[in-house]
Amino acid sequence: MDLLCKAPFTGVHYVASNNLVGFCCEQTKTILQPNQTIKDWWTSEYAVNFRQEILDGKIPDHCNKCVAQETKFDKPRTQYDDLLLENPNAQTGNKKGKPIMVDYSVGNLCNLRCTMCEPRNSVLIEKMYKKYPDTFSMEKFDLPFDDPFEKNGSWEPIDDFIDKDTVRIKMQGGEPTLQKNHIELLQFCIDNGFAENIVLKLTTNATVLPKDFYALLDAFKQVRIGISIDGTGDTYEYIRNPAKWSVVKQNIDTLFAELKPNQVIWSNLVWQPSNAFTVDKWYPELKHIFGDIGIIQCMEPVGMTFASMPTKYKDYVKSKLQTLGSDEEIYNMYEGLDQFEYDEKMFNIFKMKTIQMDKHKKTDITQLDPMYAELLEHN
Numbered sequence: 001m002d003l004l005c006k007a008p009f010t011g012v013h014y015v016a017s018n019n020l021v022g023f024c025c026e027q028t029k030t031i032l033q034p035n036q037t038i039k040d041w042w043t044s045e046y047a048v049n050f051r052q053e054i055l056d057g058k059i060p061d062h063c064n065k066c067v068a069q070e071t072k073f074d075k076p077r078t079q080y081d082d083l084l085l086e087n088p089n090a091q092t093g094n095k096k097g098k099p100i101m102v103d104y105s106v107g108n109l110c111n112l113r114c115t116m117c118e119p120r121n122s123v124l125i126e127k128m129y130k131k132y133p134d135t136f137s138m139e140k141f142d143l144p145f146d147d148p149f150e151k152n153g154s155w156e157p158i159d160d161f162i163d164k165d166t167v168r169i170k171m172q173g174g175e176p177t178l179q180k181n182h183i184e185l186l187q188f189c190i191d192n193g194f195a196e197n198i199v200l201k202l203t204t205n206a207t208v209l210p211k212d213f214y215a216l217l218d219a220f221k222q223v224r225i226g227i228s229i230d231g232t233g234d235t236y237e238y239i240r241n242p243a244k245w246s247v248v249k250q251n252i253d254t255l256f257a258e259l260k261p262n263q264v265i266w267s268n269l270v271w272q273p274s275n276a277f278t279v280d281k282w283y284p285e286l287k288h289i290f291g292d293i294g295i296i297q298c299m300e301p302v303g304m305t306f307a308s309m310p311t312k313y314k315d316y317v318k319s320k321l322q323t324l325g326s327d328e329e330i331y332n333m334y335e336g337l338d339q340f341e342y343d344e345k346m347f348n349i350f351k352m353k354t355i356q357m358d359k360h361k362k363t364d365i366t367q368l369d370p371m372y373a374e375l376l377e378h379n
Contacts, residue, residue, distance in 0.1 A: 003054055003055070003085075003088065004054055004057070004059060004063075004077070005024075005054065005063070005066075005077040005080065006077075006080035006081065006083055006085050006088075007023045007024040007027070007077060007080050008023040008047070008050055008051045008054055008093065009051060009054075009085055009088045009089075009093045009094050010080055010083045010085055010093065010094060010099060010100050010101050011023055011024055011080060011083075011099050011100070011101035011102070011103055011168075012038060012042065012099040012101070012102055012103065012158070012161065013025050013027070013029070013103035013104075013105070014038060014102070014103070014104055014105070014158050015029060015105045015120075016104070016105065016106045016107065016181070017105070017106065017107040017108060017120075018031075018120075019031055019032045020032075021038055021041050022062070023047075023050070024066070024076070024077075024080075024103060025076075025103055025105070025170075025172065026063075026066035026076050026077075027062050027063060027066065030046060038158055038161060039098070039161070042092075042093065042098065042099065043091065043092060043097075047093075048090045048091055049090075050062070051088075051089070051090040051093060052090040055088070055089075055090060080101070083100065083101060083167065083168070084100075084167075096165050098161055098165070099161055099166075100165055100166060100167050100168070101166075101167065101168040101169070101170070102158055102161060102162060102166065102168070102169050102170070103169075103170040103172070104158065104169065104170065104171055104172070104182075104185070105172045105173065105174075106173070106174070106176070106179050106181045106182060107173070107174055107179060107181075108120055108121055108122055108123050108125075108126060108173070108174045109123055109173065109174040109175065109178055109179050110122040110123060110124065110173055110174040110175045110178070110205075111124070111175060111178065111205075111207060111208070111243075112124065112175070112205055112207065112240050112241065112242070112243055113125050113128060113241055113242075113361060114230070114239055114240050114241070115238070115239050115241075115272070115274045115304065115354075115357060116230075116239070116270050116272050116274070116298050116300075116301065116304050117301075118300065118301050121173060121174060122174065123174070128357070128360055131360070132356055132360070135352055135353060135356040136353070162185075162188070162189060162192075162194060163192075163194060164193070164194060164197060166189075166194055166197065166198055167197060167198060167199060168198065168199045168200075168201065169185075169189070169198055169199075169200050169201070170200075170201040170202075170203075171185075171200070171201070171202050171203065172203050173203070173204075175204065175205055175207070175208075176202060176203065176204060176213075177202075177204055177208060177209075177210050177213045177214075178208065178210070182213070183212060183213055183216065186200075186213075186216040186217075186220075187216065189219075189220070190216060190219045195219040195220045195221070196219065196220070196221055197221055198220050198221055199220070199221055199222045199223075199224065200217065200220045200222070200223045200224070201223075201224045201226065202217075202223065202224065202225050202226065203226045203228060203268070204225065204226070204227060204228065205227070205228050205229075205240065205243065205248075206227045206228075206229070206248050206251045206252055206255070207243050207247065207248055207251070208251075209251050209254060209255070217260070217262075217263065218260060218262065220262065221262065222262050222263070222264070223260075223262055223263045223264070224263075224264050224266060225255065225263060225264070225265045225266070226265075226266050226267070226268055226294075227252060227255075227265065227266070227267050227268070227290075228240075228267075228268055228269075228270075229248070229267055229268075229269060229286065230269050230270050230272070230274075230275050231269075231275045231278065231281075231282040231286075232245060232249075232281070232282040232285045232286060233245050233281065233282065233285075234278075234367070234368055235274075235275050235278045235281065235282050235368055236248070236282070238274065238363050238365060238367075238368055239272075239274050239275060241361045241363055242361075249289075252265075252289065265290070266290070266292070266294060267286065267289075267290040267292075267293050267294060268293075268294040268295075268296050269286070269293050269294065269295055269296065270296050270297075270298050271295050271296065271297055271298060271332070271333050271336045272298035272304060272305070272306075273298075273304065273305075273306060273308060273309050273350060274304075274354075274365065276306075276309070276317045276337075277313075277316065277317065277320075277368065277369040277371050277372060278368050278369050279317065279320050279321060279324070279333065280320040280323060280324060283324055283329070283330075284324070287327070287329070292328075292329075293329045295329050295332040295333060295336065297336045297339060298336075302346070302349055303346050303347075303348075303349025303350040303352075303353050304350060304353065305340055305346065306336060306337055306338075306339065306340045307340035307341065307342065307343040307346040307347075308342075308343070308346040308347045308349065308350035308351075309337075309342065309347070309350075309375075310342050310347065310375075310378060311342060313371065313375055313378075314337045314338070316371055317337060318334065318337065321333055321334060347378070351376055354376065355376070
Protein backbone atom coordinates (compact mmCIF):
# COMPACT_ATOMS: atom_id res chain seq x y z
CA MET A 1 0.00 0.00 0.00
CA ASP A 2 1.43 3.37 -1.07
CA LEU A 3 0.84 5.97 1.62
CA LEU A 4 1.41 9.71 1.49
CA CYS A 5 3.37 9.37 4.73
CA LYS A 6 4.15 6.60 7.21
CA ALA A 7 4.53 8.92 10.22
CA PRO A 8 0.92 8.69 11.51
CA PHE A 9 1.22 4.89 11.50
CA THR A 10 4.68 4.54 13.02
CA GLY A 11 5.74 7.60 15.00
CA VAL A 12 4.93 9.99 17.78
CA HIS A 13 6.50 13.40 18.36
CA TYR A 14 6.33 14.58 21.95
CA VAL A 15 7.29 18.10 23.06
CA ALA A 16 7.76 17.61 26.78
CA SER A 17 8.15 21.27 27.72
CA ASN A 18 4.57 22.20 26.87
CA ASN A 19 2.96 18.75 26.66
CA LEU A 20 2.33 18.79 22.92
CA VAL A 21 1.99 15.63 20.88
CA GLY A 22 1.75 14.83 17.20
CA PHE A 23 2.92 12.23 14.70
CA CYS A 24 6.02 14.13 13.50
CA CYS A 25 7.99 17.32 14.03
CA GLU A 26 6.35 19.13 11.09
CA GLN A 27 2.72 18.38 11.89
CA THR A 28 0.63 20.83 13.89
CA LYS A 29 0.54 19.51 17.46
CA THR A 30 -2.30 18.95 19.90
CA ILE A 31 -2.13 19.38 23.67
CA LEU A 32 -2.49 16.30 25.82
CA GLN A 33 -5.58 16.67 27.96
CA PRO A 34 -5.48 16.27 31.77
CA ASN A 35 -4.95 12.59 32.63
CA GLN A 36 -4.57 11.72 28.93
CA THR A 37 -1.54 9.58 28.16
CA ILE A 38 0.21 9.31 24.83
CA LYS A 39 -1.19 5.78 24.64
CA ASP A 40 -4.69 7.26 24.94
CA TRP A 41 -3.87 9.87 22.31
CA TRP A 42 -2.51 7.24 19.87
CA THR A 43 -5.95 5.62 19.64
CA SER A 44 -8.00 8.81 20.15
CA GLU A 45 -10.69 9.92 17.73
CA TYR A 46 -8.34 12.60 16.42
CA ALA A 47 -5.55 10.10 15.67
CA VAL A 48 -7.90 7.54 14.13
CA ASN A 49 -9.54 10.13 11.85
CA PHE A 50 -6.13 11.51 10.89
CA ARG A 51 -4.87 8.10 9.81
CA GLN A 52 -8.10 7.37 7.96
CA GLU A 53 -7.60 10.48 5.83
CA ILE A 54 -4.15 9.22 4.86
CA LEU A 55 -5.57 5.79 4.02
CA ASP A 56 -8.21 7.50 1.88
CA GLY A 57 -5.50 9.28 -0.09
CA LYS A 58 -6.25 12.69 1.39
CA ILE A 59 -3.86 15.26 2.86
CA PRO A 60 -4.92 16.20 6.42
CA ASP A 61 -4.96 19.92 7.16
CA HIS A 62 -2.26 19.52 9.81
CA CYS A 63 0.11 18.22 7.11
CA ASN A 64 -0.02 21.39 5.02
CA LYS A 65 3.22 22.80 6.44
CA CYS A 66 5.21 19.73 5.44
CA VAL A 67 3.68 19.54 1.97
CA ALA A 68 4.25 23.27 1.40
CA GLN A 69 7.96 23.10 2.16
CA GLU A 70 8.72 20.11 -0.02
CA THR A 71 11.08 20.60 -2.92
CA LYS A 72 12.50 18.09 -5.35
CA PHE A 73 15.17 17.06 -2.86
CA ASP A 74 13.75 18.08 0.52
CA LYS A 75 10.92 15.79 1.59
CA PRO A 76 10.83 15.43 5.40
CA ARG A 77 8.31 12.58 5.26
CA THR A 78 10.81 10.32 3.48
CA GLN A 79 12.66 9.84 6.78
CA TYR A 80 9.95 7.31 7.65
CA ASP A 81 10.20 5.35 4.41
CA ASP A 82 12.66 2.77 5.75
CA LEU A 83 10.51 1.88 8.76
CA LEU A 84 8.86 -1.52 8.49
CA LEU A 85 5.12 -0.89 8.57
CA GLU A 86 2.93 -3.95 9.02
CA ASN A 87 -0.85 -3.80 8.74
CA PRO A 88 -1.34 -0.02 8.45
CA ASN A 89 -4.76 0.79 9.85
CA ALA A 90 -6.65 3.75 11.28
CA GLN A 91 -7.49 2.29 14.70
CA THR A 92 -4.05 1.29 16.03
CA GLY A 93 -1.70 2.51 13.33
CA ASN A 94 0.17 -0.75 12.82
CA LYS A 95 0.31 -4.42 13.75
CA LYS A 96 1.91 -3.71 17.13
CA GLY A 97 -0.70 -1.09 18.02
CA LYS A 98 1.82 1.54 19.16
CA PRO A 99 4.51 3.87 17.81
CA ILE A 100 7.77 2.22 16.84
CA MET A 101 9.52 5.58 16.48
CA VAL A 102 9.69 8.30 19.14
CA ASP A 103 10.61 11.86 18.15
CA TYR A 104 11.42 13.64 21.40
CA SER A 105 11.87 17.35 22.11
CA VAL A 106 12.49 17.99 25.78
CA GLY A 107 12.70 21.79 25.88
CA ASN A 108 14.27 24.95 24.51
CA LEU A 109 17.48 24.97 26.53
CA CYS A 110 20.12 26.01 24.01
CA ASN A 111 23.37 27.95 24.01
CA LEU A 112 22.79 29.65 20.63
CA ARG A 113 20.49 32.32 19.21
CA CYS A 114 20.33 31.54 15.50
CA THR A 115 18.80 34.01 13.06
CA MET A 116 16.13 31.56 11.85
CA CYS A 117 15.28 30.10 15.27
CA GLU A 118 12.17 30.59 17.39
CA PRO A 119 11.42 30.70 21.13
CA ARG A 120 10.27 27.09 21.26
CA ASN A 121 13.77 25.96 20.22
CA SER A 122 16.07 28.38 22.05
CA VAL A 123 15.80 30.04 25.44
CA LEU A 124 18.10 32.82 24.18
CA ILE A 125 15.70 33.57 21.33
CA GLU A 126 12.84 33.45 23.82
CA LYS A 127 14.54 36.10 25.93
CA MET A 128 15.16 38.27 22.88
CA TYR A 129 11.52 38.03 21.81
CA LYS A 130 10.42 39.07 25.28
CA LYS A 131 12.84 41.99 25.30
CA TYR A 132 11.64 43.42 21.98
CA PRO A 133 7.90 42.68 21.80
CA ASP A 134 7.27 45.43 19.24
CA THR A 135 9.67 43.84 16.75
CA PHE A 136 8.51 40.28 17.27
CA SER A 137 4.83 40.90 18.01
CA MET A 138 3.73 39.32 14.71
CA GLU A 139 4.99 35.95 15.88
CA LYS A 140 2.60 33.33 17.17
CA PHE A 141 4.46 31.32 19.78
CA ASP A 142 3.73 29.72 23.10
CA LEU A 143 6.30 30.36 25.80
CA PRO A 144 6.51 26.90 27.33
CA PHE A 145 7.59 27.81 30.83
CA ASP A 146 8.62 30.67 33.13
CA ASP A 147 12.19 29.51 33.69
CA PRO A 148 13.43 27.17 30.94
CA PHE A 149 16.71 26.60 32.75
CA GLU A 150 14.84 25.02 35.64
CA LYS A 151 12.04 23.28 33.76
CA ASN A 152 12.97 21.25 30.73
CA GLY A 153 10.16 18.78 30.50
CA SER A 154 10.20 15.11 31.42
CA TRP A 155 10.42 11.88 29.47
CA GLU A 156 8.17 9.84 31.78
CA PRO A 157 5.01 10.21 29.61
CA ILE A 158 6.67 8.24 26.80
CA ASP A 159 8.67 5.63 28.72
CA ASP A 160 5.92 3.02 28.39
CA PHE A 161 6.20 3.33 24.59
CA ILE A 162 9.91 2.61 24.53
CA ASP A 163 10.43 -1.13 24.67
CA LYS A 164 11.79 -4.05 22.66
CA ASP A 165 9.67 -3.01 19.68
CA THR A 166 11.04 0.55 19.51
CA VAL A 167 13.32 0.84 16.47
CA ARG A 168 14.10 4.55 16.36
CA ILE A 169 14.42 7.51 18.71
CA LYS A 170 14.97 11.01 17.41
CA MET A 171 16.36 13.65 19.78
CA GLN A 172 16.02 17.36 19.17
CA GLY A 173 16.18 20.49 21.30
CA GLY A 174 17.04 23.10 22.10
CA GLU A 175 20.43 21.47 22.21
CA PRO A 176 19.96 17.80 23.21
CA THR A 177 23.45 17.29 24.61
CA LEU A 178 22.89 20.00 27.23
CA GLN A 179 19.72 18.49 28.69
CA LYS A 180 20.00 15.95 31.47
CA ASN A 181 16.65 14.35 30.61
CA HIS A 182 18.13 13.12 27.35
CA ILE A 183 20.94 11.40 29.24
CA GLU A 184 18.37 9.81 31.55
CA LEU A 185 16.38 8.58 28.55
CA LEU A 186 19.45 7.05 26.92
CA GLN A 187 20.35 5.34 30.18
CA PHE A 188 16.78 4.04 30.49
CA CYS A 189 17.07 2.41 27.06
CA ILE A 190 20.42 0.85 27.97
CA ASP A 191 19.37 -0.41 31.41
CA ASN A 192 16.28 -2.11 29.99
CA GLY A 193 18.07 -3.75 27.06
CA PHE A 194 16.29 -1.72 24.38
CA ALA A 195 19.28 0.23 23.04
CA GLU A 196 20.65 -2.63 20.94
CA ASN A 197 17.49 -2.54 18.80
CA ILE A 198 17.27 1.26 18.46
CA VAL A 199 18.59 3.59 15.78
CA LEU A 200 19.24 6.90 17.55
CA LYS A 201 19.00 10.04 15.47
CA LEU A 202 20.59 13.03 17.20
CA THR A 203 20.49 16.62 15.97
CA THR A 204 23.17 18.79 17.60
CA ASN A 205 24.91 22.12 17.06
CA ALA A 206 28.25 20.47 17.99
CA THR A 207 29.37 23.46 20.03
CA VAL A 208 30.03 21.12 22.95
CA LEU A 209 30.87 17.41 23.21
CA PRO A 210 29.75 16.31 26.72
CA LYS A 211 31.60 13.09 27.57
CA ASP A 212 28.77 11.71 29.73
CA PHE A 213 26.37 12.04 26.79
CA TYR A 214 28.55 10.64 24.03
CA ALA A 215 29.78 7.75 26.21
CA LEU A 216 26.27 6.27 26.11
CA LEU A 217 26.02 6.12 22.32
CA ASP A 218 28.10 2.94 21.93
CA ALA A 219 25.24 0.84 23.31
CA PHE A 220 22.81 1.67 20.49
CA LYS A 221 22.31 -0.28 17.28
CA GLN A 222 23.19 2.77 15.23
CA VAL A 223 23.66 6.47 15.96
CA ARG A 224 23.09 9.09 13.27
CA ILE A 225 24.68 12.33 14.41
CA GLY A 226 23.22 15.26 12.50
CA ILE A 227 25.20 18.48 12.82
CA SER A 228 23.24 21.69 12.27
CA ILE A 229 25.54 24.05 10.43
CA ASP A 230 24.57 26.95 8.17
CA GLY A 231 27.88 28.11 6.75
CA THR A 232 31.50 28.45 7.74
CA GLY A 233 33.67 31.24 9.11
CA ASP A 234 31.98 34.63 9.45
CA THR A 235 28.68 33.41 7.99
CA TYR A 236 28.49 30.60 10.52
CA GLU A 237 29.31 32.91 13.44
CA TYR A 238 26.76 35.48 12.26
CA ILE A 239 23.90 32.98 12.00
CA ARG A 240 24.76 30.74 14.97
CA ASN A 241 25.71 33.46 17.43
CA PRO A 242 27.63 33.32 19.79
CA ALA A 243 29.30 30.10 18.54
CA LYS A 244 32.86 30.22 17.20
CA TRP A 245 33.59 28.44 13.94
CA SER A 246 37.08 27.39 15.03
CA VAL A 247 35.65 25.58 18.06
CA VAL A 248 32.87 23.86 16.12
CA LYS A 249 35.24 22.87 13.31
CA GLN A 250 37.55 21.26 15.90
CA ASN A 251 34.59 19.42 17.44
CA ILE A 252 33.53 18.14 14.02
CA ASP A 253 37.07 16.92 13.38
CA THR A 254 37.01 15.17 16.76
CA LEU A 255 33.70 13.45 16.02
CA PHE A 256 35.02 12.16 12.69
CA ALA A 257 38.31 11.05 14.25
CA GLU A 258 36.55 9.15 17.04
CA LEU A 259 33.73 7.78 14.90
CA LYS A 260 32.60 4.35 16.09
CA PRO A 261 31.43 1.51 13.83
CA ASN A 262 27.81 2.12 14.85
CA GLN A 263 27.92 5.86 14.11
CA VAL A 264 27.42 8.00 11.02
CA ILE A 265 27.72 11.77 10.74
CA TRP A 266 25.60 13.92 8.48
CA SER A 267 24.92 17.63 8.21
CA ASN A 268 21.89 19.79 7.75
CA LEU A 269 21.92 23.38 6.58
CA VAL A 270 19.04 25.84 6.71
CA TRP A 271 19.05 27.67 3.37
CA GLN A 272 18.02 31.24 4.15
CA PRO A 273 18.62 34.88 3.20
CA SER A 274 21.30 35.25 5.87
CA ASN A 275 23.66 32.75 4.22
CA ALA A 276 22.62 33.12 0.57
CA PHE A 277 24.92 35.98 -0.45
CA THR A 278 28.03 34.17 0.83
CA VAL A 279 27.24 30.70 -0.55
CA ASP A 280 30.35 30.79 -2.74
CA LYS A 281 32.50 31.18 0.38
CA TRP A 282 31.09 28.49 2.65
CA TYR A 283 29.71 25.81 0.31
CA PRO A 284 33.06 24.42 -0.94
CA GLU A 285 34.37 24.03 2.62
CA LEU A 286 31.23 22.30 3.93
CA LYS A 287 31.16 20.03 0.88
CA HIS A 288 34.76 19.06 1.60
CA ILE A 289 34.01 18.33 5.27
CA PHE A 290 30.79 16.36 4.93
CA GLY A 291 30.61 15.16 1.35
CA ASP A 292 26.82 15.47 1.28
CA ILE A 293 24.94 18.39 2.81
CA GLY A 294 21.28 18.14 3.78
CA ILE A 295 19.63 21.34 2.54
CA ILE A 296 16.59 22.42 4.55
CA GLN A 297 14.41 25.17 3.18
CA CYS A 298 13.79 27.97 5.70
CA MET A 299 10.02 28.07 6.23
CA GLU A 300 9.89 30.17 9.40
CA PRO A 301 9.95 32.40 11.36
CA VAL A 302 7.93 35.13 9.67
CA GLY A 303 10.05 37.31 7.42
CA MET A 304 13.15 35.10 7.38
CA THR A 305 12.29 33.06 4.26
CA PHE A 306 13.11 33.82 0.64
CA ALA A 307 9.73 35.51 0.31
CA SER A 308 11.59 38.49 1.76
CA MET A 309 14.13 38.66 -1.09
CA PRO A 310 13.41 40.74 -4.22
CA THR A 311 14.13 39.14 -7.61
CA LYS A 312 17.26 41.24 -8.19
CA TYR A 313 18.93 39.74 -5.12
CA LYS A 314 17.81 36.22 -5.91
CA ASP A 315 19.49 36.62 -9.29
CA TYR A 316 22.66 37.72 -7.47
CA VAL A 317 22.60 34.49 -5.47
CA LYS A 318 21.93 32.43 -8.61
CA SER A 319 24.99 33.95 -10.26
CA LYS A 320 27.06 32.61 -7.38
CA LEU A 321 25.41 29.18 -7.46
CA GLN A 322 26.33 28.92 -11.14
CA THR A 323 30.01 28.96 -10.19
CA LEU A 324 29.65 26.03 -7.76
CA GLY A 325 28.90 23.16 -10.13
CA SER A 326 25.91 20.87 -10.48
CA ASP A 327 25.73 18.96 -7.21
CA GLU A 328 22.35 17.93 -5.88
CA GLU A 329 22.69 20.51 -3.11
CA ILE A 330 23.08 23.29 -5.69
CA TYR A 331 19.85 22.31 -7.45
CA ASN A 332 18.11 22.20 -4.09
CA MET A 333 19.26 25.73 -3.29
CA TYR A 334 18.11 26.93 -6.72
CA GLU A 335 14.66 25.53 -6.03
CA GLY A 336 14.62 27.07 -2.58
CA LEU A 337 15.18 30.54 -3.98
CA ASP A 338 12.12 30.32 -6.22
CA GLN A 339 9.82 28.47 -3.85
CA PHE A 340 8.44 31.76 -2.54
CA GLU A 341 7.31 34.76 -4.57
CA TYR A 342 8.59 38.10 -3.34
CA ASP A 343 6.37 39.67 -0.69
CA GLU A 344 7.06 43.28 0.26
CA LYS A 345 5.53 42.77 3.70
CA MET A 346 7.90 39.87 4.35
CA PHE A 347 10.84 42.00 3.21
CA ASN A 348 9.92 44.76 5.65
CA ILE A 349 9.71 42.22 8.47
CA PHE A 350 13.08 40.76 7.47
CA LYS A 351 14.62 44.22 7.50
CA MET A 352 13.11 45.13 10.87
CA LYS A 353 14.11 41.83 12.48
CA THR A 354 17.62 41.81 11.06
CA ILE A 355 18.37 45.32 12.28
CA GLN A 356 16.99 44.52 15.74
CA MET A 357 18.79 41.18 16.01
CA ASP A 358 22.08 42.74 14.91
CA LYS A 359 21.72 45.39 17.59
CA HIS A 360 20.85 42.81 20.24
CA LYS A 361 23.54 40.29 19.29
CA LYS A 362 26.16 42.94 18.40
CA THR A 363 26.52 41.53 14.90
CA ASP A 364 26.40 43.18 11.47
CA ILE A 365 25.05 41.34 8.45
CA THR A 366 26.47 43.97 6.09
CA GLN A 367 29.99 42.80 6.97
CA LEU A 368 29.31 39.42 5.34
CA ASP A 369 28.79 40.80 1.84
CA PRO A 370 28.29 44.40 0.56
CA MET A 371 25.03 43.33 -1.11
CA TYR A 372 23.39 42.99 2.33
CA ALA A 373 23.82 46.74 2.88
CA GLU A 374 22.09 47.38 -0.43
CA LEU A 375 19.34 44.90 0.43
CA LEU A 376 18.56 46.62 3.73
CA GLU A 377 18.30 49.96 1.91
CA HIS A 378 16.05 48.55 -0.80
CA ASN A 379 12.71 50.35 -1.26
